[in-house]
Amino acid sequence: EAQVTQNPRYLITVTGKKLTVTCSQNMNHEYMSWYRQDPGLGLRQIYYSMNVEVTDKGDVPEGYKVSRKEKRNFPLILESPSPNQTSLYFCASSWAGGYYEQYFGPGTRLTVT
Amino acid sequence: GDSVTQMEGPVTLSEEAFLTINCTYTATGYPSLFWYVQYPGEGLQLLLKATKADDKGSNKGFEATYRKETTSFHLEKGSVQVSDSAVYFCALSGGAGGTSYGKLTFGQGTILTVHP
Numbered sequence: 001e002a003q004v005t006q007n008p009r010y011l012i013t014v015t016g017k018k019l020t021v022t023c024s025q026n027m028n029h030e031y032m033s034w035y036r037q038d039p040g041l042g043l044r045q046i047y048y049s050m051n052v053e054v055t056d057k058g059d060v061p062e063g064y065k066v067s068r069k070e071k072r073n074f075p076l077i078l079e080s081p082s083p084n085q086t087s088l089y090f091c092a093s094s095w096a097g098g099y100y101e102q103y104f105g106p107g108t109r110l111t112v113t
Numbered sequence: 114g115d116s117v118t119q120m121e122g123p124v125t126l127s128e129e130a131f132l133t134i135n136c137t138y139t140a141t142g143y144p145s146l147f148w149y150v151q152y153p154g155e156g157l158q159l160l161l162k163a164t165k166a167d168d169k170g171s172n173k174g175f176e177a178t179y180r181k182e183t184t185s186f187h188l189e190k191g192s193v194q195v196s197d198s199a200v201y202f203c204a205l206s207g208g209a210g211g212t213s214y215g216k217l218t219f220g221q222g223t224i225l226t227v228h229p
Binding site: 004033035040041042043044045048058090092101102104105106107 | 218
C-alpha cells in the first residue's frame, strides 16, 4: 500500500530535550516536505527536499532541522524544543512540486511543556 | 508572496443542503490549485485539483473551477452528506514564472459539519 508513515503519532516532551520525528514514504517520490498545522493558520511549510541531499527552508524553518540521506526518509529534528513548537506536524511527499498531488502522513501531535 | 484566503467558518449544514466554500488566491506566475480534505484524526488527502485557468476539478460530487479573472477556486457540492463532515483546505502550488514553484500554500481551513 502506498503510504507516508510518521513516528511517533503523539509526543509530550519538555523544553530543550532534543527529539526527532521520522517520516518515510514507499512511493519513490523525489519531493518531501514538512508542515505544521496550527488553529486559524492552516498548514505552513517548515522545510522541503527536492531530492537526496537537497533541502531548503520553507516559511517557518526556525528551530527545526532536516536531513535527506535516503530518498524514502525525511526526518524532522528539533534540537532544543520550545513551547511555541507545540503543534500538529505533517510530512508529505510527491513526485515533484508543482501540480503533482502531495501525499500526507497521519500527523504527529507534539506538546512541549 | 503567494497567499490563499478561505471563507471564515465553521460551516454547519443539514444533510442534502448545497455547499459553497469560497477560496481566493494571490500568486505570481501560473499556479495550480487544490482542495484537500482532512477527516478527524487523519492526514490531508487530495479532493480535487485544477492546473490551468477554466479547468474544473471534480471528485465525489465536489467541484471547483479555476477562475483566473477573479483569482478564485470556490468549492461546491449540490447535496452534502453527514460523511462529508471534515476540514477543507484550499491550496496553491506556485507555477512556472512564480517565486514559489513546487511549494504548497494553504488557506486557513474551513470546518464543515453536516447534521442528519
